Amino acid sequence: xxxxLEVSGVSVTFDGFRAINNLSIAIGEPELRAVIGPNGAxxxxxxxxxxxxxxxxxxxxxWGERSVDLLKxxxxxxxxxxxxxxxxxxxxFEEQTVRDNLAMALKNRRGPxxxxxxxxxxxxxxxxxxxxxxxxxxxxxxxxAGDLSHGQKQWLxxxxxxxxxxxxxxxxxxxAGMTPSEREHTTDLLxxxxxxxxxMVIEHDMEFIRRLGCRVTVLHEGAVLAEGSLDHVTKNQxxxxxxxxx
Amino acid sequence: MDIPRKTAARPRRRTLFQDNxxxxxxxGLLGLFTLGVTILSEGFxxxxxxxxxxxxxxxxxxxxxxAIAMDVVWGYCGILSLGHFAFFGLGGYxxxxxxxxxxxxxxxxxxxxxxxxxxxxxxxxxAVAAQIFGVVGSSExxxxxxxxxxxxxxxxxxxxxxGLLALIFxxxxxxxxxxxxxxxxxxxxxxxxxxxxxxxxDTGLRGNNGLSGLQNIPGALDVPQSIIxxxxxxxxxFMLGAGYLLFAWVVSGKFGSVIRAIRDNxxxxxxxxxxxxxxxxxxxxxxxVISGIAGALYYPQAGxxxxxEIAPIASIYxxxxxxxxxxxxxYGAVIGAASVSxxxxxxxxxxAPNIDLGFYRIVWTDWWLVLLGLGFVLxxxxxxxxxxxxxxxLVRKQP
Ligand SMILES: Nc1ncnc2c1ncn2[C@@H]1O[C@H](COP(=O)(O)OP(=O)(O)O)[C@@H](O)[C@H]1O
Ligand SMILES: [Mg+2]
Numbered sequence: 001x002x003x004x005l006e007v008s009g010v011s012v013t014f015d016g017f018r019a020i021n022n023l024s025i026a027i028g029e030p031e032l033r034a035v036i037g038p039n040g041a042x043x044x045x046x047x048x049x050x051x052x053x054x055x056x057x058x059x060x061x062x063w064g065e066r067s068v069d070l071l072k073x074x075x076x077x078x079x080x081x082x083x084x085x086x087x088x089x090x091x092x093f094e095e096q097t098v099r100d101n102l103a104m105a106l107k108n109r110r111g112p113x114x115x116x117x118x119x120x121x122x123x124x125x126x127x128x129x130x131x132x133x134x135x136x137x138x139x140x141x142x143x144x145a146g147d148l149s150h151g152q153k154q155w156l157x158x159x160x161x162x163x164x165x166x167x168x169x170x171x172x173x174x175x176a177g178m179t180p181s182e183r184e185h186t187t188d189l190l191x192x193x194x195x196x197x198x199x200m201v202i203e204h205d206m207e208f209i210r211r212l213g214c215r216v217t218v219l220h221e222g223a224v225l226a227e228g229s230l231d232h233v234t235k236n237q238x239x240x241x242x243x244x245x246x
Numbered sequence: 247m248d249i250p251r252k253t254a255a256r257p258r259r260r261t262l263f264q265d266n267x268x269x270x271x272x273x274g275l276l277g278l279f280t281l282g283v284t285i286l287s288e289g290f291x292x293x294x295x296x297x298x299x300x301x302x303x304x305x306x307x308x309x310x311x312x313a314i315a316m317d318v319v320w321g322y323c324g325i326l327s328l329g330h331f332a333f334f335g336l337g338g339y340x341x342x343x344x345x346x347x348x349x350x351x352x353x354x355x356x357x358x359x360x361x362x363x364x365x366x367x368x369x370x371x372x373a374v375a376a377q378i379f380g381v382v383g384s385s386e387x388x389x390x391x392x393x394x395x396x397x398x399x400x401x402x403x404x405x406x407x408x409g410l411l412a413l414i415f416x417x418x419x420x421x422x423x424x425x426x427x428x429x430x431x432x433x434x435x436x437x438x439x440x441x442x443x444x445x446x447x448d449t450g451l452r453g454n455n456g457l458s459g460l461q462n463i464p465g466a467l468d469v470p471q472s473i474i475x476x477x478x479x480x481x482x483x484f485m486l487g488a489g490y491l492l493f494a495w496v497v498s499g500k501f502g503s504v505i506r507a508i509r510d511n512x513x514x515x516x517x518x519x520x521x522x523x524x525x526x527x528x529x530x531x532x533x534x535v536i537s538g539i540a541g542a543l544y545y546p547q548a549g550x551x552x553x554x555e556i557a558p559i560a561s562i563y564x565x566x567x568x569x570x571x572x573x574x575x576x577y578g579a580v581i582g583a584a585s586v587s588x589x590x591x592x593x594x595x596x597x598a599p600n601i602d603l604g605f606y607r608i609v610w611t612d613w614w615l616v617l618l619g620l621g622f623v624l625x626x627x628x629x630x631x632x633x634x635x636x637x638x639x640l641v642r643k644q645p
Contacts (some may be wrong), residue, residue, distance in 0.1 A: 079516070089599055096506065104504060110519050116501045119499075
């Protein structure tokens, strides 16, 4: 396992409020990592920084074996370099079909002219079908994404994430609005994805985290409070005080 | 033997027409309309449609062309540009320069040629300049007219001037992530600035006089207008058809998917790795170029272009047409532009009878804008998808 993403000494202030406070986190490839912490701990903001949505006031975000400085790249370049993201609130393109949503995410050339002349190859079509089966939407490919249930939208977004074939998946609260069996399916999916890549999952559901069976990072007030196995961090008194004990 | 049934399972390759039956319908109707007008025209047919009406219909086709461009940039890509009539006007000016220069040159050569010594090229160009610019108190040909003698050069400028302006403006605006209402205001400002600039006498485009006599085509000065009007009508119909095909192709498939996604949630599209600004710039510039071409066909039929044509209100009307016709469907834009602009010229051109209520006389030239405003509000409130949306609803009801 080699280090894929290294965030060091990052701070962000919103109107005088320090949402991220000298945060340092690293993730290897392949690795599965869970990120937990109370509401407002800065988990989503951390993903915003890595994906270029929010620019930190200080700190470094370094990517890959060639040590690319992600803070210098645009959102779209960061996505192209191999970082995919699933948002906390599922954001799919509701007016378009499940197939179109997946086709847009497929790992293909992204320039206007290549997209203008793009025709789905047999491989693209097979990949879309494969993804749709994986996320349980194979019989809904031609449906409007807006007509899907909340849980299905979550899955469609996970499917779009996989379609991008990223090296790092940032997954923000994937299980919200899912039934227990859907949650189980989602953990399987993420575990499988993490065999070959880096996957970071934010989740509140302890049962979900336990099933992931991976290293856990606890965030609190914009910094790392504890890190280690789930058993290790749940025994930490500070973690119990700020997060678990409430 | 076990033969893999790969070929059988592969979905059939679908064409643009199979995916968009409305394109085929539109082409058919446009063809029929063109044929009908030709048969009824003075120039080539029964003479039931006056030359003046042919011109109005031809100009309406040009307005439909800029309307589908507006629909692509606004209805599909979500950029509410309130400046596309500036590009339309610029296209008109570029072709107008050649029309005016070349015609004046022919006239000048005719009168100078009567002397015993043939005129030099310098004398000709000075006389042309004096003739064109006398009205603004100048007799020198401005630098921007240096290609005006050449039709190919001015035709190239019809594409290049609106295209480059859109490219530069769009690059600056999109790069700074100006979106929504701020972008609309910026495009209005651009339009207003351009119009005010052209109103000045010393900008080289004859100030508020504009360019006139554009209905006279150099090289065809003795061809009657009944014939010339049909040439432009056909050219307008052809360009509308070609533009419709081009845009139908652009908005179908994955590119269409991406620009509609940009309209609905551009931040999300960025996280999929698409350079949103590049796409917006592409669409903004492409639609500006098509608008320029539409203008270059429109003004020879109108006969005159002046800076008032570029006034900000024109671009706002364009948005109203598209909204009434139905955003996000090309035929909606055509329906909106054709019905509203024809109704407008009927009501304001004195064609419609005024209504005497006894206590009050409804004079349509005064009340037309009220009617349009009311129509806009009603459509927005009750048919947010416009007339085109109503159309979709009816078609879907009878399979
Ligand atoms: N764009 C923003 N502007 C102002 N405050 C923000 C912004 N984004 C996040 N915050 C604040 O930063 C803190 C961390 O938020 P967030 O990262 O969403 O927490 P979490 O995802 O861990 O629940 C919260 O207090 C939130 O209100
Ligand atoms: Mg969050």
